[in-house]
Amino acid sequence: IAGASSNSAGRGLWSSRWVFFLAATGSAVGLGNIWKFPYITGQNGGGAFVLVYLACILAIGIPLLMTEVMIGRRGRANPEGAIAALAREARASRHWRWLGTLVVLTGFLILSFYTVIAGWAVAYTPTAMSGGFSGLNGESSGALFGAMLANPWKLAGYGTLVLLLTLAIVAFGVRGGLERSLRFLMPGLFVLLLVLVGYAATTGHFMQAVHFLFDADFSKLSGQGVLVALGHAFFTLSLASGAMMAYGSYLPAGTSIARTALMVALADTGVALLAGLAIFPLVFANGLEPGAGPGLIFVTLPIAFGQMPLGQMIGGLFFIMLAIAALTSAISLSEPTIAWLTEKFGISRLKAVLASGITLWLLSLGTVLSFNAWSEVTLLGKTFFDSLDFLTTNLLMPLGGLATVLFAGWALSRKLVQESIGIDQPQLFALWWQALRVVTPLGILVVFLHSLGLF
Numbered sequence: 001i002a003g004a005s006s007n008s009a010g011r012g013l014w015s016s017r018w019v020f021f022l023a024a025t026g027s028a029v030g031l032g033n034i035w036k037f038p039y040i041t042g043q044n045g046g047g048a049f050v051l052v053y054l055a056c057i058l059a060i061g062i063p064l065l066m067t068e069v070m071i072g073r074r075g076r077a078n079p080e081g082a083i084a085a086l087a088r089e090a091r092a093s094r095h096w097r098w099l100g101t102l103v104v105l106t107g108f109l110i111l112s113f114y115t116v117i118a119g120w121a122v123a124y125t126p127t128a129m130s131g132g133f134s135g136l137n138g139e140s141s142g143a144l145f146g147a148m149l150a151n152p153w154k155l156a157g158y159g160t161l162v163l164l165l166t167l168a169i170v171a172f173g174v175r176g177g178l179e180r181s182l183r184f185l186m187p188g189l190f191v192l193l194l195v196l197v198g199y200a201a202t203t204g205h206f207m208q209a210v211h212f213l214f215d216a217d218f219s220k221l222s223g224q225g226v227l228v229a230l231g232h233a234f235f236t237l238s239l240a241s242g243a244m245m246a247y248g249s250y251l252p253a254g255t256s257i258a259r260t261a262l263m264v265a266l267a268d269t270g271v272a273l274l275a276g277l278a279i280f281p282l283v284f285a286n287g288l289e290p291g292a293g294p295g296l297i298f299v300t301l302p303i304a305f306g307q308m309p310l311g312q313m314i315g316g317l318f319f320i321m322l323a324i325a326a327l328t329s330a331i332s333l334s335e336p337t338i339a340w341l342t343e344k345f346g347i348s349r350l351k352a353v354l355a356s357g358i359t360l361w362l363l364s365l366g367t368v369l370s371f372n373a374w375s376e377v378t379l380l381g382k383t384f385f386d387s388l389d390f391l392t393t394n395l396l397m398p399l400g401g402l403a404t405v406l407f408a409g410w411a412l413s414r415k416l417v418q419e420s421i422g423i424d425q426p427q428l429f430a431l432w433w434q435a436l437r438v439v440t441p442l443g444i445l446v447v448f449l450h451s452l453g454l455f
């Protein structure tokens with residue numbers, strides 16, 4: 001109704017709230033849930049980390065998710081344009097637009113390594129289908145993964161494939177393809193994860209995994225670990241990277257942002273916890289190290305696929321679905337940059353895709369080489385990939401998130417925000433408003449200072 005034609009020329013809208021929900025869930029659910037969450041949980045000692053992560057989702061992630069979608073929808077432009085428009089409307093400083101530039105850059109940098117990791121899932125699909133996992137144990141599975149990492153040509157090839165696919169979809173319009181693929185992807189991924197959790201329950205180490213994931217022993221959690229939990233809450237909900245603002249800018253007016261955001265966060269958290277429950281029983285059953293790092297799912301799951309009935313088919317399906325889940329996230333990671341380039345510089349969508357594609361590809365080679373030729377080239381003990389991951393997830397995202405809540409909570413007026421967020425009950429809005437203005441900024445600051453060892 002309203003909104004269907006109220007936007008400026010050239011900017012389309014999602015055809016319904018349901019499609020927006022699918023797209024936002026497609027953005028949120030990805031490698032963060034299935035690849036990253038289990039391995040950083042393992043590295044940071046388990047239960048206490050999970051608890052802090054869940055608290056960050058609830059107290060910081062969800063209010064910020066609503067805020068970002070609101071900014072996008074109200075501003076009806078790429079992140080920089082939307083923030084500039086809102087700042088103008090509220091007579092706030094012009095300099096807030098830099099926040100928009102920052103989040104676009106963050107998403108761009110993440111995309112440069114995201115496609116490489118997604119390439120791992122693509123690379124494992126044919127291996128799974130052709131029975132390449134049969135008879136694997138902890139050691140041989142680790143060796144198989146190590147052999148892949150050692151081959152820069154293979155990593156670059158599959159990473160390039162994912163990047164090309166992402167850019168092709170983005171160049172030729174996001175919506176149709178996204179909607180169609182998400183309709184079967186999300187339920188399919190959920191069912192497969194349930195199957196894997198069911199299989200994991202037969203390993204005899206299921207309860208050990210449950211204890212590992214949910215018994216909070218705070219002596220195992222460092223200040224850095226708390227920052228990693230906060231950073232991951234941003235990463236997993238696609239926050240502070242322009243993605244949710246960009247998707248919000250295509251959201252028709254008059255739909256409830258609050259309810260949709262809650263559903264997205266719930267689906268995202270559910271998938272992450274299921275992934276943890278599927279993977280840790282296998283870690284313990286096969287005598288693997290929970291803190292083994294980025295290879296965790298690529299070492300554990302193949303062992304299970306090699307043993308279970310129908311493992312070839314289930315394993316192949318799993319890695320295809322993981323790749324598609326990553327693809328829908330990668331698309332959302334690129335949209336802020338593409339919208340920014342086209343709207344700010346007035347160039348065509350195709351030109352924007354080509355320009356960003358070349359830069360992304362060059363950057364992605366740095367991540368590829370981090371796992372082989374450059375694995376000894378480090379800065380403060382971190383490889384190129386580690387540095388990029390730390391810079392984006394643990395520094396730029398918390399900073400961008402902090403600036404975003406300060407912008408919405410303190411630079412914009414309560415009236416403007418209340419009008420655009422669409423929370424009808426006044427008490428509920430008051431609660432959210434206080435969370436936004438006080439809880440989120442303080443929460444982020446406390447985590448930051450704690451990670452620096454200040455208290």
Ligand code: PHE
Binds near residue numbers: 027033107235236
């Ligand atoms: N949320 C995605 C995941 O968990 C990653 C992502 C981050 C996507 C930032 C968009 C923006 O895999």
Ligand code: NA
Binds near residue numbers: 032
């Ligand atoms: Na996620």
